[in-house]
Amino acid sequence: MARHFRPVVVGVLVTTSAALLGLGPTAVPASAATNSFRGVNWADERDNFVDGTLVLGGLSTSDSYATTQSKADKILSGFQNNLGANTVRMPVNYSTVSGSYWNSYTGAIDKATGKGMKVILSYWEGDSSRDGKVDNLTQFWSMWQTIVNKYSGNGNVYFEPMNEPHGYSATDWKNLAAQWLGKYPGVPKGRIVISGIGYNQGLTTIGDDSRFNGTLISRHLYQFFDTSRHTEASWSSALTDSVGSYAGRVIMDEWGAPMTDGRNYDAASASDDFVNYIRGVSAAARTLGIGTVYWPGVRPNDHYRIQNINGSGTNISLSTTNASGRDRLRYSWGL
Template sequence: MASMVPSVRRPLTASTLVTAVTALAMAVTALLGTAPPAVASTGPSTLAAGGFHGVNWADPRDNYADNPVVPSGLSTADSYATVHAKATAVLTGFRNNLGADTVRLPINPYSVGTSWWNAYTGAIDAATAMGFKVVLGYWEGLSHKDGKVDDTNAWNTMWNTVTAKYGSNGLVYFEPMNEPFGYTASAWANLAAQWITDRPSIPRDRVFVSGSGYNDNVTTVCADSRLSGTYLSLHHYGFWGTHTYNDWVTDLKNRIGGCASRTVLDEFGSPMTTGLDYNNASSTDNFVRYLRADTDTVRALGMGSVYWPGLRTGDSYTLQTLSGSGTDLTLTTTNVSGADRIRYGWGVASSLRSAASNRCLDVTDRSHTDGTQLQIWDCLGGANQQWLYTSGKQLQVYGDKCLDAYQQGRTPGTIVDIYTCNGGTNQQWNLNADGTVTGVQSGLCLDVIGQKTANGTKIELYTCNGGSNQRWTRG
């Protein structure tokens, strides 16, 4: 995470010609010792930036450390087995609470190649065993923190060790440096290109090249042909300015340029412990505007995103808090509306579980028929139990059906069904911090009839009364 405010910086198609230009550039480099001129490239179409739906798991010290970097909840005294077990618990929380499939983890030379590294790999191994994508990023030491690699030899040794261990694991990605703000754009591109050249066995589509400055603009690295085929990482924060929603959208798009297909927004975040409502499209709060703009833009452009932080002890931006002891750890979401926005940006649907029964909101018999009343049923992960909360406050299932108050009913006992999405207020819902789901039109709560917990119990609207049959959790 950037602790300083960055300044705002605002074809050829024949492959043989591109090859010739590149060869000439390399010859010029050899003779003059300068970097080759860039040939604009957005990389191959095989890159799938939109496939990264993740969170950062961070050290309480913001990952800048002059000693081993240790994500929240772990300890340098932990063994490999303990780290693996703790990580499995944390990652289960990320998946169940948020729908995450990616985790970004910090590394530094004080960690890699040490006894802590032998234990820390338990977190990486746990993640890949669960099918998570893992982005490993280098953070410089706290005493330096000048936006440059602290010790080039130690940095290269670290990366050689990391890539030797995980180079053959297709779920592990490598980010040579976090926020290279100490370099000019061209100097950073040169260093990133050298990193790639020095590790020819690492596929380019497993490399995340940071944007220039505070990772705040990817247009220059995107245009450099030496970096083609890599992913690009971008950072964007609401504390960088105060803008309208539209201006935040414009600001982010200017930093992306035409490179969205390669770009993963692998740090962005807002306060999650102060009670802000990120589902309020009319909010005048700068952070609400910013986060809604970022998640809307990520979704619209088909980009990936990795929230900062999914878990960081003591950080008001943290999306999860940690409880428990030993390896018996659980995560709790700090701001339901914030989690909704992150999932919306990912385009990921999730289940709604009744707090009373731990059963899922379910479309009866997997029906697609308008007017089908909803029920609770064992959570099976089917499409009839996957609900996407949209920017229009709809809860969508199957992509075209919405959670619906039958015949626009506004009285207790109104049936809750599915119906083709039409934008009506009887299809708009508030997901509240207390776990209730209330109709925008009626103000009534989504209720499991009669406080029952059995499979097949139907759903209705009812006066909110604080019962556990009116509380729901996501994921």
């Protein structure tokens, strides 16, 4: 999403725990660490807040399943070869899943899992609402039932019930997320990604709720979330302090900064807040063993994108927009 153009209210239910860098005694991790998630977001050029059908960069609603697979193979291979990625996060909504294009859209999901990649499927609300709530609960449950029926048996597919549920109170979001777990008990807890409160910021309140024991927890972190931070150390603290004792369950599945304007993220800066943000957050993720999923890997015309699409049709390839940004992304992954 073009999240970098939107103001955000900061300070949502974050617990300071600077001394806790890993797992505390109360944590119930899905794994000892999440750094096996090395990923990027593959997004719609219009942003993933779409009232109709989602169309990922490089794809078209006129594409058949086979054509989608052919295009997806080139894009996913670019993520793997250029970045070392093994995870891709993709949006879903009711219009996409309930319509005829779903048969083609699944070609991209199937190609990713066929290439051994993890796929995180996350629900986005429509553009006309943008209120941080599910647009239509009847359609929401129908959409997820279709997805769960198709992919619950595929160990490489992960389910994120909602992206940035900022319209709900902490209690209401947790109740809705718990309802999701109750409706789809056949989905293993370790393949469910529960968004933090607000804009995926409040993590410990999810971790502290025993209903979510064993699930993963999603964190989003952008420079514009807190423009008072100006140093690498302060940005490292922004991630470290927010995870509390639940680092072993947290995936930072959105973070990003400008990649098309020539910034050098390999060198420390005394004045560039974006450089300090990328360096500080990547260092903390590496130390904590937290998996990260960059926003975006591919989204045409987004100046945060870390990959360009070259060519057209099925004759496409990817290239890296910023080598230093790629370096820091890989650094966050522990590579």
